[in-house]
Amino acid sequence: MAAPTAEKVQEIREVTRIERIGAHSHIRGLGLDDALEARQVSQGMVGQVKARKAAGVILEIIKDGKIAGRGILIAGQPGTGKTAIAMGMAQALGTDTPFTSIAGSEIFSLEMSKTEALTQAFRKSIGVRIKEETEIIEGEIVEVQIDRPATGTGAKVGKLTLKTTEMETIYQLGQKMIESLTKEKAQAGDIVTIDKATGKITKLGRSFTRARDYDAMGAQTKFVQCPEGELQKRKEVVHTVTLHEIDVINSRTQGFLALFSGDTGEIKSEVREQINSKVAEWREEGKAEIVPGVLFIDEVHMLDIECFSFLNRALESDMAPILIMATNRGITRIRGTQYTSPHGIPIDLLDRLVIISTSPYEEKEIKQILRIRCEEEDVEMSDDALTVLTRIGMETSLRYAIQLITASSLVCRKRKGSEVDVEDIKRVYSLFLDESRSTQFLKEYQQEFMFNEMVPDEMETS
Amino acid sequence: MADIWLGKLQSAQKTCLIQDGRRKIHFTFPDATEMAEEYDTKTNDLIVRKWRKKGTLGGAGRWEMEIGEQSVPINLEVEGLMESSLNPIFVRKDTKTHFQWRIRNLPYPIDTYKVAAKPEERQIVISTTNKKYYKKFNIPDLDRCQVQIDQSAIEFAHANNTLIISYKKPPQIVDMEKRFQQELKKMKASNDGDVDCTPS
Numbered sequence: 047m048a049a050p051t052a053e054k055v056q057e058i059r060e061v062t063r064i065e066r067i068g069a070h071s072h073i074r075g076l077g078l079d080d081a082l083e084a085r086q087v088s089q090g091m092v093g094q095v096k097a098r099k100a101a102g103v104i105l106e107i108i109k110d111g112k113i114a115g116r117g118i119l120i121a122g123q124p125g126t127g128k129t130a131i132a133m134g135m136a137q138a139l140g141t142d143t144p145f146t147s148i149a150g151s152e153i154f155s156l157e158m159s160k161t162e163a164l165t166q167a168f169r170k171s172i173g174v175r176i177k178e179e180t181e182i183i184e185g186e187i188v189e190v191q192i193d194r195p196a197t198g199t200g201a202k203v204g205k206l207t208l209k210t211t212e213m214e215t216i217y218q219l220g221q222k223m224i225e226s227l228t229k230e231k232a233q234a235g236d237i238v239t240i241d242k243a244t245g246k247i248t249k250l251g252r253s254f255t256r257a258r259d260y261d262a263m264g265a266q267t268k269f270v271q272c273p274e275g276e277l278q279k280r281k282e283v284v285h286t287v288t289l290h291e292i293d294v295i296n297s298r299t300q301g302f303l304a305l306f307s308g309d310t311g312e313i314k315s316e317v318r319e320q321i322n323s324k325v326a327e328w329r330e331e332g333k334a335e336i337v338p339g340v341l342f343i344d345e346v347h348m349l350d351i352e353c354f355s356f357l358n359r360a361l362e363s364d365m366a367p368i369l370i371m372a373t374n375r376g377i378t379r380i381r382g383t384q385y386t387s388p389h390g391i392p393i394d395l396l397d398r399l400v401i402i403s404t405s406p407y408e409e410k411e412i413k414q415i416l417r418i419r420c421e422e423e424d425v426e427m428s429d430d431a432l433t434v435l436t437r438i439g440m441e442t443s444l445r446y447a448i449q450l451i452t453a454s455s456l457v458c459r460k461r462k463g464s465e466v467d468v469e470d471i472k473r474v475y476s477l478f479l480d481e482s483r484s485t486q487f488l489k490e491y492q493q494e495f496m497f498n499e500m501v502p503d504e505m506e507t508s
Numbered sequence: 509m510a511d512i513w514l515g516k517l518q519s520a521q522k523t524c525l526i527q528d529g530r531r532k533i534h535f536t537f538p539d540a541t542e543m544a545e546e547y548d549t550k551t552n553d554l555i556v557r558k559w560r561k562k563g564t565l566g567g568a569g570r571w572e573m574e575i576g577e578q579s580v581p582i583n584l585e586v587e588g589l590m591e592s593s594l595n596p597i598f599v600r601k602d603t604k605t606h607f608q609w610r611i612r613n614l615p616y617p618i619d620t621y622k623v624a625a626k627p628e629e630r631q632i633v634i635s636t637t638n639k640k641y642y643k644k645f646n647i648p649d650l651d652r653c654q655v656q657i658d659q660s661a662i663e664f665a666h667a668n669n670t671l672i673i674s675y676k677k678p679p680q681i682v683d684m685e686k687r688f689q690q691e692l693k694k695m696k697a698s699n700d701g702d703v704d705c706t707p708s
Binding site: 176177178179205206209210211212213214215216217218219220222223240242245275276287291292295296321324 | 563564565566584587588589590591592594595635636639640641642643644
């Protein structure tokens, strides 16, 4: 009896946990209190109190929405939580503020020029809140029917029957709609609205006529009346679109002209100017509101001198978002030049930035982070093992220690243990080398690797 | 009032083309709204009238049918969902003397339906006693000429799973359409086929 139940539970977990566990998925916010003081451990954040507080101040500037084009640089050694702070800011801002995250090397592509890629990233980070009339379908679900093809592969076929007090209609569902219906767990008796343009499904509640079936209903279940009149309605909704989205809507070439122009992915500057003036017009008429967002560029030292001079100029525009950059370099060469500069960023750009620095974690903090990661990955670990892992983290790097969590939990599961032990940690520590041990190994056995005979000479001269 | 609409049609930018036995006319109004009409060349019946407005964020919208049926197939994967073909299909198809709507796939007997004019909302409401079908619609032609909706002009019949609703055109509309037809006759239409491109 117990086995089938366990299986069921496993199944349910799979459906709800669609997101996978990423390197920063334990971050839920910046972990600040109302006075912007950083709590030692909160929302997945540990330590870095000063940097987090600074980020909190920046967050207030963004929320205010008045200041455009400020630059912030987060600088610090590898593995000190720079990206985590940026992620925390994104989480704290919520979904309505555009937050674009790119890596410095992402802008180098053959499809479009570097400045075009940067401009697009800039425009993705500015939102426009505007009222728009859209068609929505609002009704009570009578039946959802999703058929898998008998062969097991291929497209699913779906049918949805909706009703109001006056009418009933059957809809055929596309693949995307089937997925979002399953994700929303929509079932017969639910009142839903479907935005026809975006395909977004919103559950309004349960129908009053279903109020009497008490089975498996949470306390927060809301009961609503079945809608009246026609299923399809036109309604004014307020939503946030980014400037980039408006650019794309207006730049698509029509009809046979597309044959000649080709789709290079670049957007003409005339289109952008036109849209800027249009948005300014809306804003004056009170139709739209600008929501300045955040552009986060990770590994910013990968940008070259052209991009930096472009950034200098772009930050001055009043349509610029708040720019946050992160780098782990010290004094190094600016890409595309022979000059060296702090963080690999030209002095004139550095001058326009405020710099937040992160410092290496203390032992206590590393232990805390490892504990949080264990929780996130659902790994049980004994205190001794955690202490050993913390020592490993101190001596090698935090990232290496985090990687060992997953590996050791697998080793532990293979020996049918319930809790990761010191032995498991030792085992994976011997299986996987960290960076310094690997370097050590290479130094010792240098001669036995390929092409070794000609390397040493050249190495010394360069 | 009919004259205002006629004037608007006359001042719009028009392109005319004869193709597949249909005279197709494309109107562009000063506010960038587009209207397309298709007439049968033999009977001069209006077969299609559709509208396209610019979206709020710019970009061309999609054609919305006022008269006639949507001929472009709907791509289910792009749209996300569409009404099943088993549902009642609402199509307007006019005759010379009547505005007419046909609702196919309605199997219920004639005493199920109630068709009522709501002059204050300028709409006609179709409802069913078995709560299977409900539709509110207006008559854009009457709106444009600001003529009131009149319950006594409505007739409806049911046959072959189809509910047919007819509304007798008021005299001023008939008169306006006649005058507009004469106007159209004067327009030069380019014929389908090879485009004239004699090098000078």
